[in-house]
Amino acid sequence: MTTILTDRRRPQKVAPGEQRRPPLPPTARRNWLGGLAGWLWLVVVAVPLYWTLITSLKAQSQYYASNPLVPSADPTLDNYRLVVESDFLRYFVNSVVVTAGAVVPAVAISFMAAYAIVRGWRMRTLRAMNGLFLMGLAIPLQATVIPVYLIIIRLQLYDSLLALILPSIAFAIPLSVLVLTNFIRDVPKELFDSMRVDGATEWTTLWRLAAPLTRPAILTVTIFNALTIWNGFLLPLVLTQSPDQRTLPLALWTFQGQYGVNVPAVLAAVVLTTLPVLVLYAFGRRQLLSGLTAGFGR
Numbered sequence: 001m002t003t004i005l006t007d008r009r010r011p012q013k014v015a016p017g018e019q020r021r022p023p024l025p026p027t028a029r030r031n032w033l034g035g036l037a038g039w040l041w042l043v044v045v046a047v048p049l050y051w052t053l054i055t056s057l058k059a060q061s062q063y064y065a066s067n068p069l070v071p072s073a074d075p076t077l078d079n080y081r082l083v084v085e086s087d088f089l090r091y092f093v094n095s096v097v098v099t100a101g102a103v104v105p106a107v108a109i110s111f112m113a114a115y116a117i118v119r120g121w122r123m124r125t126l127r128a129m130n131g132l133f134l135m136g137l138a139i140p141l142q143a144t145v146i147p148v149y150l151i152i153i154r155l156q157l158y159d160s161l162l163a164l165i166l167p168s169i170a171f172a173i174p175l176s177v178l179v180l181t182n183f184i185r186d187v188p189k190e191l192f193d194s195m196r197v198d199g200a201t202e203w204t205t206l207w208r209l210a211a212p213l214t215r216p217a218i219l220t221v222t223i224f225n226a227l228t229i230w231n232g233f234l235l236p237l238v239l240t241q242s243p244d245q246r247t248l249p250l251a252l253w254t255f256q257g258q259y260g261v262n263v264p265a266v267l268a269a270v271v272l273t274t275l276p277v278l279v280l281y282a283f284g285r286r287q288l289l290s291g292l293t294a295g296f297g298r
Helices: 032-056 078-119 124-137 141-154 161-185 189-197 202-213 215-230 234-239 248-259 263-297
Strands: none
Touching: 032 263, 078 124, 078 161, 078 202, 078 215, 078 248, 078 263, 124 161, 141 161, 141 234, 161 215, 161 234, 189 202, 202 215, 215 263, 234 248, 248 263
């Protein structure tokens, strides 16, 4: 006669504030190589930022006489004062005007175009317009500088802020339409049908239904286009000439030529120029990344 013995282990008691972690699978291993590469990339990114900040607080005489990576024992704000006194505020206002004047119309036009494409997909004209917008993504800005320059000359808009706003709107629309179209397409069709049954017009449906539901996408394209236009250098270089119409990226180039070897003053201008971008990215980073990922992944 055979007796089968079973080993019944009692469950171990877990302390009151302690949670038992599930065992790791045998194939799971820590990616030491990936972690090391991440830390190296962090150093590569952080060291130039650190050097730019501490150098902007040094006097010009201390820049060549001290270690570049050691902060100054006597930091000074004279470089920032010098930059502000060199018409920096005017360049800042020009950048704000160009960015706001291009982003607001571009996002509004892109949103209405995306809504029309989604709601009227059966119309051949709207499908052709969607293909036209997608073709705009394949044309880089550098390839259209000469035609844009000739058009601005014919319109007699050369050396004005409007000459920077109009091309910026045109180049911001294709990507904005692509992202907004993917978001509006995921809105349930039943919601549009219920709005139509209630007697709402397409314009009411656009702003009362589609706009609130696609607010993350609208914020995403707004932040992305604002960062792109704010950092634009090629259009201001080609389409403006007088110092009164310069934007901040172009003003940095003139600062470098004006101050010559005054590296701390140039880096102070860099810090002041990138500060609004960092603030905008800090507030909209999560919204920007989640919106772009969701927009392209759908």
